[in-house]
Amino acid sequence: MIQTITVKTRGREAFYDITSRVQEAVAQSGVEEGICLVFCPHTTAAVTLNENWDRTVQDDLCLGLGSLAPERRDYQHLEGNSPAHLKSSLLGASQVVPVSEGRVVLGKWQGLYLVEFDGPRERRVVVKVVEG
Amino acid sequence: MIQTITVKTRGREAFYDITSRVQEAVAQSGVEEGICLVFCPHTTAAVTLNENWDRTVQDDLCLGLGSLAPERRDYQHLEGNSPAHLKSSLLGASQVVPVSEGRVVLGKWQGLYLVEFDGPRERRVVVKVVEG
Amino acid sequence: MIQTITVKTRGREAFYDITSRVQEAVAQSGVEEGICLVFCPHTTAAVTLNENWDRTVQDDLCLGLGSLAPERRDYQHLEGNSPAHLKSSLLGASQVVPVSEGRVVLGKWQGLYLVEFDGPRERRVVVKVVEG
Numbered sequence: 290m291i292q293t294i295t296v297k298t299r300g301r302e303a304f305y306d307i308t309s310r311v312q313e314a315v316a317q318s319g320v321e322e323g324i325c326l327v328f329c330p331h332t333t334a335a336v337t338l339n340e341n342w343d344r345t346v347q348d349d350l351c352l353g354l355g356s357l358a359p360e361r362r363d364y365q366h367l368e369g370n371s372p373a374h375l376k377s378s379l380l381g382a383s384q385v386v387p388v389s390e391g392r393v394v395l396g397k398w399q400g401l402y403l404v405e406f407d408g409p410r411e412r413r414v415v416v417k418v419v420e421g
Numbered sequence: 422m423i424q425t426i427t428v429k430t431r432g433r434e435a436f437y438d439i440t441s442r443v444q445e446a447v448a449q450s451g452v453e454e455g456i457c458l459v460f461c462p463h464t465t466a467a468v469t470l471n472e473n474w475d476r477t478v479q480d481d482l483c484l485g486l487g488s489l490a491p492e493r494r495d496y497q498h499l500e501g502n503s504p505a506h507l508k509s510s511l512l513g514a515s516q517v518v519p520v521s522e523g524r525v526v527l528g529k530w531q532g533l534y535l536v537e538f539d540g541p542r543e544r545r546v547v548v549k550v551v552e553g
Numbered sequence: 554m555i556q557t558i559t560v561k562t563r564g565r566e567a568f569y570d571i572t573s574r575v576q577e578a579v580a581q582s583g584v585e586e587g588i589c590l591v592f593c594p595h596t597t598a599a600v601t602l603n604e605n606w607d608r609t610v611q612d613d614l615c616l617g618l619g620s621l622a623p624e625r626r627d628y629q630h631l632e633g634n635s636p637a638h639l640k641s642s643l644l645g646a647s648q649v650v651p652v653s654e655g656r657v658v659l660g661k662w663q664g665l666y667l668v669e670f671d672g673p674r675e676r677r678v679v680v681k682v683v684e685g
Binding site: 290291320323326328329330331332357358361363364365366367368371372374375377378379381382383385413415417418419420421 | 469475480482488513529530531
């Protein structure tokens with residue numbers, strides 16, 4: 290069973306906390322012990338784990354990534370979103386997290402985020418839980 | 422069953438689309454539903470997902486990564502390929518993707534790439550499919 | 554079965570080789586064929602694969618990451634460790650590696666590392682092996 294979470298992103302760049310929706314997907318899978326793949330089927334967005342408490346961390350991450358992957362005049366891709374493609378590969382299209390007692394086991398300060406780099410768009414996140 | 426894909430890289434840096442070869446490996450595994458690990462056993466190359474349509478995205482990614490991880494005089498590693506080691510850890514040695522109906526399920530614009538950062542070499546990519 | 558490795562980090566930033574401890578965890582799991590998730594439940598540390606031979610690579614990676622994610626006056630997060638949060642998302646909280654004949658199968662020059670970006674602290678790494 291593959292489950293899909295849909296996120297309507299609003300601005301050009303932002304973090305969207307999908308932790309509770311991933312927990313729901315794991316509960317629906319019926320798997321008690323195993324691992325969970327949280328996969329983003331887009332090339333200008335990413336899935337990452339980071340702090341779930343102080344929202345300024347998300348803003349700081351966007352700021353830092355902006356300096357890492359700025360616009361450049363020598364980029365050739367005509368859509369003009371090469372920085373978003375680079376950020377997607379840097380953070381990665383997916384995360385794999387442990388599942389125990391029917392729940393995703395994250396650290397106390399960790400949340401799972403869809404990160405939009407070229408919004409606003411409607412994005413999907415695929416959740417696949419494997420028993421083991 | 423672990424399967425191995427071999428890629429002979431040509432230049433110092435380039436993307437190699439391995440999507441269809443990963444699809445073949447999944448078909449040979451006989452697994453219909455599960456996840457697929459695409460793993461690079463090298464420390465100066467990586468596996469990433471990104472745009473499969475406009476080839477300029479790959480060139481732009483190489484350009485952007487070059488600015489992120491330039492040569493430096495203060496690097497100590499005597500082989501002189503520390504930027505390639507850094508790019509390998511930034512993009513990551515592996516990707517995990519969902520498998521459904523016997524096929525890797527990627528987004529419409531996503532391809533799986535071996536990324537060479539210190540070629541030309543003969544590189545291997547390990548594919549392991551897990552049912553679930 | 555989820556297994557936990559504990560690492561007491563010493564300096565602010567460093568790599569800790571956890572390869573042999575992950576091998577022990579895989580042996581204890583009893584799984585012969587499958588995949589192994591090595592997961593870091595912290596937001597200012599990471600798990601990565603990189604060279605296991607010449608230690609200067611680790612120092613060069615810390616140096617390169619320091620330039621990628623420097624301190625900034627415009628970061629808002631009051632703990633002052635936003636660069637560590639960024640490095641954690643760039644390298645990633647986890648790695649997934651193949652398991653065959655009861656052992657993690659890495660490349661000849663690959664080691665698994667916990668990377669501390671905001672130490673010293675006591676860190677945990679979760680190991681979960683899935684058969685398949």
